[in-house]
Amino acid sequence: MSDQATRPVASAAKSLPKKAAFDFRKYRPFAFAPLLPDRTWPSKTLEKSPIWASVDLRDGNQALIDPMTIEQKMRFFETLVEVGFKEIEIGFPSAAQVEFDFARKLIEENHVPDDVTLQVLVQAREHLIARTFESLKGAKRAIVHVYNSTCRIQREKVYGKDKDEIKEIAITGAKLLVEYAAKYPETEWVFQYSPESFSQTETEYAVEVCDAVCDVWQPENGQEVILNLPATVEASTPNVFADQVEYFCRNLAKREHVTISLHTHNDRGCAVAAAELGVLAGADRIEGTLLGNGERTGNMDIMVMAMNLFSQGIDPELDFSNMSEIVQVVSECNNLPVHPRHPYIGELVFTAFSGSHQDAIKKCLDYNEKHIEETENVWDVAYLPIDPAHIGRSYQDVVRINSQSGKGGVAYILQRNYGFNLPRWMQIDFSGVVQKQAETAARELQNDEILQTFEDTYLQQGSFELLDYTVNNKGGKVYFNGQVQMNGDTINIDGTGNGPLSSFIDGLAQHTGKSIHVINYAEHAINPQHSDVNSDGNGIDDGTNTDNKTNANAAAYIQLNVDGEVYSGIGTCSSTVSAMLKGALSAFAQAVNTAAA
Ligand SMILES: CC(=O)SCCNC(=O)CCNC(=O)[C@H](O)C(C)(C)COP(=O)(O)OP(=O)(O)OC[C@H]1O[C@@H](n2cnc3c(N)ncnc32)[C@H](O)[C@@H]1OP(=O)(O)O
Ligand SMILES: CC(C)C(=O)C(=O)O
Numbered sequence: 257m258s259d260q261a262t263r264p265v266a267s268a269a270k271s272l273p274k275k276a277a278f279d280f281r282k283y284r285p286f287a288f289a290p291l292l293p294d295r296t297w298p299s300k301t302l303e304k305s306p307i308w309a310s311v312d313l314r315d316g317n318q319a320l321i322d323p324m325t326i327e328q329k330m331r332f333f334e335t336l337v338e339v340g341f342k343e344i345e346i347g348f349p350s351a352a353q354v355e356f357d358f359a360r361k362l363i364e365e366n367h368v369p370d371d372v373t374l375q376v377l378v379q380a381r382e383h384l385i386a387r388t389f390e391s392l393k394g395a396k397r398a399i400v401h402v403y404n405s406t407c408r409i410q411r412e413k414v415y416g417k418d419k420d421e422i423k424e425i426a427i428t429g430a431k432l433l434v435e436y437a438a439k440y441p442e443t444e445w446v447f448q449y450s451p452e453s454f455s456q457t458e459t460e461y462a463v464e465v466c467d468a469v470c471d472v473w474q475p476e477n478g479q480e481v482i483l484n485l486p487a488t489v490e491a492s493t494p495n496v497f498a499d500q501v502e503y504f505c506r507n508l509a510k511r512e513h514v515t516i517s518l519h520t521h522n523d524r525g526c527a528v529a530a531a532e533l534g535v536l537a538g539a540d541r542i543e544g545t546l547l548g549n550g551e552r553t554g555n556m557d558i559m560v561m562a563m564n565l566f567s568q569g570i571d572p573e574l575d576f577s578n579m580s581e582i583v584q585v586v587s588e589c590n591n592l593p594v595h596p597r598h599p600y601i602g603e604l605v606f607t608a609f610s611g612s613h614q615d616a617i618k619k620c621l622d623y624n625e626k627h628i629e630e631t632e633n634v635w636d637v638a639y640l641p642i643d644p645a646h647i648g649r650s651y652q653d654v655v656r657i658n659s660q661s662g663k664g665g666v667a668y669i670l671q672r673n674y675g676f677n678l679p680r681w682m683q684i685d686f687s688g689v690v691q692k693q694a695e696t697a698a699r700e701l702q703n704d705e706i707l708q709t710f711e712d713t714y715l716q717q718g719s720f721e722l723l724d725y726t727v728n729n730k731g732g733k734v735y736f737n738g739q740v741q742m743n744g745d746t747i748n749i750d751g752t753g754n755g756p757l758s759s760f761i762d763g764l765a766q767h768t769g770k771s772i773h774v775i776n777y778a779e780h781a782i783n784p785q786h787s788d789v790n791s792d793g794n795g796i797d798d799g800t801n802t803d804n805k806t807n808a809n810a811a812a813y814i815q816l817n818v819d820g821e822v823y824s825g826i827g828t829c830s831s832t833v834s835a836m837l838k839g840a841l842s843a844f845a846q847a848v849n850t851a852a853a
């Protein structure tokens with residue numbers, strides 16, 4: 257036996273790394289909130305879509321384990337264009353050959369629609385800027401996005417420069433853009449500057465740097481300029497970010513001549529919220545990625561923000577109706593899975609398992625269907641912020657059944673999928689059966705299992721079957737005469753009553769000596785799309801013994817009191833009379849089988 261195999265567990269444990277103390281005193285509160293007691297953004301609301309800029313192919317790409325190939329970038333780019341993006345940051349062409357080549361391919365092979373502007377990122381360094389302009393040669397219109405970090409940590413620890421020296425990097429970068437743009441006059445150039453780490457920068461200093469950049473670019477003289485304010489690392493609550501944005505917009509000297517853009521990251525999980533509040537605070541444009549890929553916890557998720565607007569009745573100016581294909585392209589190009597609870601698109605986000613949610617959803621959907629005109633077809637459903645159909649999801653997803661579910665959910669499945677519109681008392685009866693089944697299985701029940709249980713419980717009670725019968729109306733009374741198969745025996749039934757049901761019940765009671773009364777009764781036509789699901793083949797159509805296996809268009813639900821106990825049954829057939837009689841026989845069969853068990 258080797259040493260390895262006999263080594264005691266205790267000594268293996270000793271080799272584990274020592275844990276750092278979980279010590280909050282190692283951190284300090286956020287220190288860069290501007291003083292803005294007269295802030296105005298909290299009383300504003302979002303009323304229109306911002307300008308969107310996708311940074312999937314740059315910020316998203318730089319965060320991937322394996323950056324995208326040219327083919328993947330091309331597939332992603334085409335999807336972004338289809339979704340409706342008009343500004344797309346395609347990469348960092350001075351960083352790698354593949355990035356440069358992708359820009360060249362887009363331009364040389366004419367892949368850029370006339371209304372789409374390419375954007376590229378570059379550091380404020382001349383050789384990189386030179387290469388960047390080279391990559392865009394021949395573009396009709398392009399945004400060159402230059403950045404340098406302005407926050408205290410980077411000034412002191414990364415660059416070892418003071419505020420003026422850092423501002424000088426920005427000014428130099430801005431001048432280089434003017435100089436190189438002049439070498440390519442055939443392109444309409446847009447200049448973009450980011451004070452990287454804006455949210456961790458003293459806001460008045462960020463304004464000072466951006467004013468200096470604007471002095472070089474002179475947007476007031478016609479040069480199109482975008483100032484992009486990044487929460488490079490999200491370090492505060494979104495309201496603080498909104499204050500920073502409002503302060504910036506109010507104090508920037510040439511505010512009315514520039515587009516203010518935001519670029520939030522999701523370190524604290526609030527990137528979308530920060531962008532939304534930032535728009536209230538005055539921003540015009542939002543940079544982000546689809547599904548939120550990006551450095552660390554990601555960039556803000558443009559799909560989520562756009563769908564948030566959509567769900568408030570605002571045109572997001574991006575089209576996500578083809579959501580599943582978009583998600584497939586994004587997750588395949590990024591090689592990243594999608595969380596099942598990702599807002600709007602996760603596999604489970606339109607699904608209710610819990611009983612009270614299912615009940616409320618079913619009631620709302622039923623209500624809306626019946627009141628389409630008064631509700632003006634406006635979406636107003638508990639627990640479902642949007643209609644899943646808008647992004648190509650089916651109502652199948654909405655309700656799924658496990659042991660947490662209730663009668664409303666089970667009824668929803670039978671109604672939506674199989675055309676059974678169970679009355680309330682039948683829902684209560686059947687949900688008890690399903691609840692037991694779900695508890696025993698200890699897992700989700702599939703729809704076909706629920707249908708099977710439904711049929712086993714109500715439609716195929718052993719060998720009870722209604723055979724030939726006639727119903728005659730004479731002298732104000734109804735006479736039933738027919739045969740019923742009961743556990744292998746064919747029995748003649750004769751009864752009298754006010755209608756077919758009461759005469760049949762009278763005959764059953766006379767023959768079996770049981771006390772039988774109808775407690776509840778309901779019936780409905782079955783939508784033709786469901787008519788082949790629920791006839792079990794033991795049907796008789798008004799006295800003729802035809803097999804209605806694929807021809808049921810009526811369902812009847814009957815609750816009987818048999819010798820003091822309550823039993824529910826269902827009958828389906830092409831005629832309502834036969835469906836009703838079969839329903840009664842189904843309830844009676846349960847009484848007989850329960851007594852025998
Ligand atoms: C928040 C963001 O997402 S910013 C974008 C980040 N994305 C990327 O960095 C991806 C692409 N980048 C790269 O591939 C590389 O960084 C390159 C090719 C562009 C440059 O590579 P290199 O020059 O080898 O190295 P590196 O990036 O480490 O350069 C850092 C140097 O540039 C300086 N620098 C970094 N950013 C900037 C900037 N925006 N403007 C001016 N100088 C900068 C640093 O201070 C450092 O200077 P030093 O060499 O004097 O110490
Ligand atoms: C380059 C900038 C815009 C960036 O990606 C960031 O700061 O997060």
Ligand SMILES: [Mg+2]
Nearest residue numbers: 315488519551
């Ligand atoms: Mg970023």
